[in-house]
Every structure is written in structure tokens, then in C-alpha cells.
Amino acid sequence: MKLRWYGTASVMIESNGFKLMADPFLGIPIEENRFRRQLRAIPFRAADAVLVTHGHFDHILDLPRLYNDSFIEIYATATPCHTLLDKGMKLSRLHWIEPGETYEIGDFSIRVYGGRHCRFDLGVVCKTLFKAETFRHPKRLIQLLKLNGEYPENGETVFYEIKAEGKRIQLMGSMGLDPAVDYPTGADALILPFQGTGCPAKTVAPIIERLQPKAIFLDHYDDAFPPMSDHVATAEFAAYMTANGVPTAAMLRGKTYEI
Numbered sequence: 001m002k003l004r005w006y007g008t009a010s011v012m013i014e015s016n017g018f019k020l021m022a023d024p025f026l027g028i029p030i031e032e033n034r035f036r037r038q039l040r041a042i043p044f045r046a047a048d049a050v051l052v053t054h055g056h057f058d059h060i061l062d063l064p065r066l067y068n069d070s071f072i073e074i075y076a077t078a079t080p081c082h083t084l085l086d087k088g089m090k091l092s093r094l095h096w097i098e099p100g101e102t103y104e105i106g107d108f109s110i111r112v113y114g115g116r117h118c119r120f121d122l123g124v125v126c127k128t129l130f131k132a133e134t135f136r137h138p139k140r141l142i143q144l145l146k147l148n149g150e151y152p153e154n155g156e157t158v159f160y161e162i163k164a165e166g167k168r169i170q171l172m173g174s175m176g177l178d179p180a181v182d183y184p185t186g187a188d189a190l191i192l193p194f195q196g197t198g199c200p201a202k203t204v205a206p207i208i209e210r211l212q213p214k215a216i217f218l219d220h221y222d223d224a225f226p227p228m229s230d231h232v233a234t235a236e237f238a239a240y241m242t243a244n245g246v247p248t249a250a251m252l253r254g255k256t257y258e259i
Contacts, residue, residue, distance in 0.1 A: 001164055001259040003191070003217060005251035006043060008058050008224040009173050011191055015164035018106030021047035022160075022171055022191075023059040024066060028144065028225035041066060049073050049105045053158055053173020054117060055080035057144075057151040058225060064089045075103065075110075079154040099158060099181075108164045113183060115159035116176030118196035118203060144228045161187065167259050170211065175203050177210060185212040189259050193220030194232055194250070201237045208246070216241060216248040217257065 002014040009023040024044040026037050044066050052060055052074060060080050064087055067074060073095045076084070081094045097103070099114040160171040161184060168187040175196055177183065190213035197203045200221075208216065218238065223231040234250035241248035251257065 001167055001169065003169075003189070003251070003257040003259065004043070004255065005217075005219050005253060006040070007222055007253055009053065009193055009220045010044070011171070011219060011251075012043060012047065013108075013162060013169060013171075015107040018108070019047045020049055020051060020105065020108055020110075020162070022051045023053055023173060024050065024062060025058050025224070026062045026066075028058075028140075045070070047072060050075065051110070051160060051171070052076035052080050053115070053160070053171070054153045054156055055083050055151055056117075056153050057147040059173060060084060060151060061147070067093055073105075075105075077156040077158060079152060079156045083151055097158070108162055110163075111161045113159040113161065114178045114181050115157040115172060115174065116178050117153050117155075117157040117173075118175040118193075141227050144225055148228075159183065169259060170213065172207075175200065175207065177207055183211060185210075187211065187213050189213060189215045189217055191217050191219055194218040194234055194237075195220045195229065200232055201240075208241070213246065215259075216246055218248065218250040221250055222253075 004012040007027065008025045010025050011022045013020045021044060026040050050072060060083065063074060063084055068090055074093055075095045075097050077097055081096050084094060085091060097112050099112050101112050103110045157174050157176065162169045162171060169189045170187040171191045172193055175193055190211055192204060194200045218234050221232040221234050223229050238248040238250055
């Protein structure tokens with residue numbers, strides 16, 4: 001299997017030419033140069049199917065403009081499906097899913113588990129409110145908060161285990177697991193978002209202990225929609241995990257990784 005990261009939580013997983021796209025997001029601001037956004041959309045449009053981990057704007061905002069005129073199916077739970085319909089998405093493009101179900105999509109077998117969204121702690125809130133970027137562009141923060149309200153998560157974050165070519169990849173859209181769910185352990189790779197709390201390394205430690213992956217790829221650590229987001233340092237954590245027997249790397253935009 002091959003992995004490619006395109007920023008935020010946008011990851012392409014490919015097996016024998018079939019391309020599975022997770023959470024494609026072109027970025028903020030929405031009024032950005034149209035030509036640049038069209039260039040960034042090219043790999044997303046090459047997908048054969050799309051997985052959605054939850055309904056926040058940085059995971060589903062661009063789906064109508066990317067896929068409304070295609071034959072690509074979008075797999076998502078009820079809340080993001082309802083949001084997308086409200087935003088003009090065609091019903092024929094949506095495939096409603098629930099935790100506990102397994103789907104055969106192309107070369108992939110995909111099992112859906114219930115997950116949890118990370119909680120934005122006081123450290124993140126204070127850092128966002130008092131950073132220089134917020135004072136320079138207060139209207140942008142208001143715009144982002146409005147978007148966040150229009151694109152609810154509603155407790156429906158999911159966790160995917162994706163199988164192909166005798167390998168298992170686990171995909172998370174946020175740093176949280178449901179304590180009541182019995183997740184499989186020992187996956188060949190865990191794709192782990194590294195943003196959303198004041199101390200991501202501390203937040204993900206129990207997740208890694210619980211899942212026991214053979215390797216970790218970090219995503220969602222970039223400053224995709226300032227001032228609400230930030231660039232999170234990953235080098236120290238990746239080096240620590242690698243030194244302790246779990247190869248860990250922050251994914252580089254557009255680079256191909258083989259599992």
C-alpha cells in the first residue's frame with residue numbers, strides 16, 4: 001500500500017491503483033486564489049472513493065465542489081451527510097455508514113469503529129485567543145468559528161481500519177478513542193493527527209499504548225487555517241518514539257510512503 005499526505009487530515013491510500021481519499025480539504029481562506037486551489041484539487045479528484053472521519057469544516061468543506069459532478073462515493077456518518085446535503089451535495093454521492101460495519105471498496109476491506117474527537121483544552125484556547133495572528137486578523141477567527149458551528153461533529157468521529165495486500169492501516173481523524181470500544185492492536189501503520197490539545201505528545205501516549213502500532217505517521221500537525229490552527233513541532237516526539245522501537249514520522253506533503 002502507498003500513503004500520500006496533502007495537508008491537514010487529507011491522506012490518499014492506494015492499493016493496486018485504487019485510490020482511497022480521506023478527508024480532502026483544500027484549505028482556508030476560501031477566497032484564496034482560485035487557480036492555486038484548482039491545482040491542489042487535482043490529486044483529490046483522482047480518488048476512487050472518499051472516507052470522512054467526522055463533520056468539521058476542515059474534513060468536509062470542499063466535498064461538494066470536488067465531487068458533486070463525479071461518480072465517486074463518499075462514506076460518512078449521518079451528521080456529515082446531513083451537513084453536506086444542506087451545502088448542496090447530491091444524495092447520490094453519499095454512502096451513510098455506522099460504526100461496526102465493514103465495507104469492501106476496491107481492493108480495500110474497511111472496518112468502521114466509533115472514535116472520539118479530542119477536547120480543546122484551556123491551553124489551546126488561550127494560545128489561540130492571544131496569539132499575534134488573532135490580533136492581526138480577528139475577522140478570520142470569527143469566520144472560522146462560524147464555519148465550525150456550521151459543520152458540527154456531533155459525537156460522530158470514527159476510526160477506520162483499512163486492510164489490503166495483507167497489511168492493516170488504522171486511520172484517525174482526531175486524537176481520541178472511545179473507552180468502550182475494543183480496537184484491534186498491532187496494525188502495520190497508524191495515521192495519527194497531531195493537533196488539538198496543548199500537549200499532543202501527552203494526549204497520544206495512551207492511544208499508542210492501547211493500539212500498539214508497528215509504525216506511526218503523523219498528520220494534521222500543519223497550520224492549515226490560522227489563527228485557529230498552529231504548526232505543531234513533531235521532531236522530538238517522532239525521535240522519541242522511533243528510539244523506543246516504534247518508527248514514527250511526520251508525513252511530508254506530497255511524499256509517497258510505502259507500507
